[in-house]
Amino acid sequence: MTSGKSVPADVAFVQSALGKVLATVRAEGSASHRSIADYLMRNPMRGTALKIEEMADGCQVSTATISRFARDIGFASYGAMRSALAETLHTAMQPVEKLRTSIARRKEALSPGETSMEYARVNLAAAQDANSQQVLDMVARQISGARTVYVLGMGMSSSLAAMLALHLQPFCQHVVEMAGPGGAEVAAGHLVHIGRGDVLVALSFPRYSADTMRFAQFARDHKARVVAITDVPSAPMVALADQVLYASSAHGVLPSSGVATVAVIEALVVSLMVSSKANVKKAARLTEVIGEYLVNV
Structure with a gap:
């Protein structure tokens, strides 16, 4: 974690020693242990208050387990x-509480627009802390090596998915933007041929779309890799993803902010573009193709 930057409490919890232990158990433990670890990672605050009988009931296991x-x-x-x-x-909550206190103190002095800008600044800093270059490079390799890259975003995430698909098209063998005027029905039609060797990139932010979860599960069932771009480790897409990129979306008025998501998309695309000399040639070819349509100033 880089000093001086604010990291969301959920991210800080996952990065803690206990969070890492739980993440390992969720990935490699027995079925009952995976269930408990998943419950605690999704509901850490609730876990501090539950009696053992209540925890067992929530995880659907015995108290002995x-x-x-x-x-x-x-x-x-x-x-x-x-x-x-x-x-x-x-x-984990200490930096979050400091942020809340800071915003509360400044609230009366800031206009709504300035407050929104403050949320954007904090979200960008959190996204930078949450996504290492190593993870970006790993996701970039998976995407560049995929037979087909499916990009999915429903509702407010659809415009962000369209942006990602547009950036990826010149550098990938085949890119399918799943969302369209027909909504979930059109997306389902695109997903029919997904399989081993393909990658689904699913963007999921509050308000979370249940259809996105169903499509991600379908992709996993058909042996495709799933990359999630979402806001926090407790988001429902995390459990369905092979790799996760985090874009904090906190906002005081909007259901979610897309500022950090745009930054993460750009960071991912740039990582992919510079990953091989072949992509440099593709970028040059793209410039040649579209050059005659550009305005020279």
Whole structure:
């Protein structure tokens, strides 16, 4: 984590030692342990308050399984695990609380437009902290090597998906922008031929579209890789994705802000463009093709 930048509490929790342990168990543990780890990663705040019987009910396992889970990840008891969860969350929430206090203090002095700009600044900083160049390069390689790249965004995310698809088209073998005037029905039609060797890039932000989750599950069932671009580690798309890029979308008025998403899209595309000499040649060829349509000034 880079000092001096604000990171969303959900991201900070996942990056913590306990968060990493839970992420490993969710990926590699037994079915019951994966269920518990997933529940805690999605509901860390709730996990600090639940009795063991309530936790067992929420995870649909026995209390004995909850106790065994706590011991297996290094705690003497369920109570000790719950205390560690609370301590980790407290540490993760500190920068968020500072941000909220700062915005609250400045609220009366800032106009609505200035406040919106402040949210944009914070979201951009959080996105920069949350996405390493290593992850960007990994996603870029998967996309550039795909047989077909499917790009999906429903509702307010559709315009962002269109932007990503437009940027990718010159550098990928085949790009399909799934969203269209027909909505989910058109998207489903595009997805019929998805399979092994393909990549689905799904953009999912509040308000989250249930159709996006269903299409991502369909892609996984048919052996395609799924890349999610979403706002926080607790977002529903995370569990369905092979790789995740985070774009914080917090806003005081709008359901979600797209500023950081545009930045992440551009960072991903640039990472892909400079990943090989072949892409440099493709960029030059694109310039030649569209050159006669541009206005010379």
